[in-house]
Amino acid sequence: MTSLSNRKCSHCVAEIPKAATVCSHCRRDQNESWYKKVGGARIPLILSVLIFVAFNYGMFEKKYSNYNEDFDIKQENIISLNDIDKRVVFNIKNNSNVMWKKLAYQVITKHDGKVIDVESRKSNYWAIQPHSSSYITVETYAKHPNTTWEFIITDLSTDY
Amino acid sequence: MKNKTLKKYMNFSAVISTLIPLFFIAMFMHLTGSFESNYEEYRNKFSIELIAVNDIDDSDKVTITYRITNNSWRDWQWINYQVLHKNNDKIIYSSNSMIYDWEIDAGEQALLTVEVDKLPNITAFELTIQELKNRTRFPL
Numbered sequence: 467m468t469s470l471s472n473r474k475c476s477h478c479v480a481e482i483p484k485a486a487t488v489c490s491h492c493r494r495d496q497n498e499s500w501y502k503k504v505g506g507a508r509i510p511l512i513l514s515v516l517i518f519v520a521f522n523y524g525m526f527e528k529k530y531s532n533y534n535e536d537f538d539i540k541q542e543n544i545i546s547l548n549d550i551d552k553r554v555v556f557n558i559k560n561n562s563n564v565m566w567k568k569l570a571y572q573v574i575t576k577h578d579g580k581v582i583d584v585e586s587r588k589s590n591y592w593a594i595q596p597h598s599s600s601y602i603t604v605e606t607y608a609k610h611p612n613t614t615w616e617f618i619i620t621d622l623s624t625d626y
Numbered sequence: 627m628k629n630k631t632l633k634k635y636m637n638f639s640a641v642i643s644t645l646i647p648l649f650f651i652a653m654f655m656h657l658t659g660s661f662e663s664n665y666e667e668y669r670n671k672f673s674i675e676l677i678a679v680n681d682i683d684d685s686d687k688v689t690i691t692y693r694i695t696n697n698s699w700r701d702w703q704w705i706n707y708q709v710l711h712k713n714n715d716k717i718i719y720s721s722n723s724m725i726y727d728w729e730i731d732a733g734e735q736a737l738l739t740v741e742v743d744k745l746p747n748i749t750a751f752e753l754t755i756q757e758l759k760n761r762t763r764f765p766l
Contacts, residue, residue: 543716
């Protein structure tokens with residue numbers, strides 16, 4: 467039993483005088499900071515592992531699917547290269563407060579409203595600043611006079 | 627003498643145990659980009675002037691040279707840009723690219739030469755800087 471003038475060492479549980487700052491048995495400091503008591507050296511290690519895992523799973527990345535309503539797309543111009551080949555310029559407006567990069571998109575070719583072709587493409591160097599406009603030019607074709615094109619963003623990234 | 631050395635060691639270990647979490651917090655902030663400035667905030671500090679358009683011999687390409695002035699106090703690198711090919715006010719073509727080793731110092735000018743397709747009826751080439759990365763002084 468511990469007497470009134472003694473207490474137990476916080477490390478080896480041996481009986482030591484209440485006023486002792488160092489344990490006479492294990493020589494450990496009795497006034498250690500909270501950081502040392504919880505095994506301070508392990509905290510940065512655990513933190514860095516958690517951060518590494520969070521980065522690998524993309525927890526700090528923004529997902530385009532949460533922002534797709536912040537984009538306006540409009541057909542800017544159609545240039546006929548010959549009877550069939552066309553070049554279509556689309557204007558993309560980013561109304562979000564996020565900078566986006568790496569555009570993945572689909573161009574849906576329609577004839578009289580019917581889908582006749584869908585092409586999926588990616589532009590790795592494409593980027594757009596928050597609250598601004600950017601352009602993308604698509605090389606496509608039109609075998610019929612009533613051909614129209616629909617542009618859909620399938621994905622954007624916040625990092626290269 | 628022995629006690630003095632022990633005291634010195636304990637002080638040193640207290641400093642280290644305080645610095646280690648601070649270091650990890652700083653590393654975390656660096657990884658999340660807290661020390662990087664965003665080009666968007668400095669966009670209006672840049673001016674772009676077209677200085678030359680040259681045909682490349684035996685090629686369907688042209689080179690366009692711009693002079694870019696950085697009126698901000700930061701150094702920048704790694705340019706991501708868009709070139710719009712215009713016929714009067716109409717956009718005929720757009721192209722995007724990136725030059726990783728392009729650099730511009732604070733308050734300085736730098737030339738940027740880009741190679742684009744030679745298209746008919748083009749009256750203007752408009753360059754837009756989409757992104758620049760600031761040159762960080764944090765050595766990680």
